[in-house]
Amino acid sequence: MTEEEIRVFINGTANYFKTIAEVPAQIGTPFLKEPADQIISDFSAIIGITGLHRGCVYYTAPRLMVQKLVQQLGETDVSDDMCADFVGEIANTISGNAREHLGRNFLISVPVVLRGRPEAIHFPNNVATFVIPVLWDGHRSSLIVCLKDEEPLSMNGAVS
């Protein structure tokens, strides 16, 4: 991934929170994920990417943060089902918005959502995985971007 492509996701994430929340998010400095980094939180959504790029975009966040975000939309039901649904929507929206810059051949899947289960998420080992910290209202979540051009990944960001 290029620096410019990472910036697309940084800007997209910032715009997302600015639009839906009363308080904007602070976007931390992106870093390369190391195997020992534990970044998966209570709810995670995975968007598969195909087309001119291949890989995955993940969004992972703690329960309390997702509950507060759901409430920002006027929702009173902050059950786990609603939180899981909304994490999928966040990942879907940020990924879809990236097409403004990455083009219509940046093809996104419907989200796969996991509750907890960090062991179920496997990051590809042959491509750089960038973690973009997303700090909001005292909570820390992460957008994780793992993309390469054209050729398929060896693990394809699999969920087991």
Add this chain to the structure above:
Amino acid sequence: MTARGETRMMKLLIVDDSNVIRRAIERMIGGQRFEEVRTAGNGVDALKEFDAFEPDVVTMDITMPELDGLSCVDAILAKKPDTLILVISALADKATAVEAIKRGAQGFLLKPFTPEMLDTELTELFEN
């Protein structure tokens, strides 16, 4: 008469695979503008609901399981060509918006959106 007044007796179908978004749209516009509102979580269910209560207006997501929103636009307009369809999608490339309009949708609203943005799009939908 205002657009808000014109829609009073109309029926609305909200199609989105996110329950949170369906309920948010319903809160934002449903009760104020429309006499009956139903929702569907994918394109297949959307067509079933469409047949069941023949809405005048549809808000349509694009990326959904079972049947995508653009195919659903085709199917709905084949059934009832005067249906007003507002596509609400995260897909931000211009080509997707153009494709939606080409297929017969009358408006395109990019996610994420505020209640004011949705209200503006719906008003334009009726005025145009």
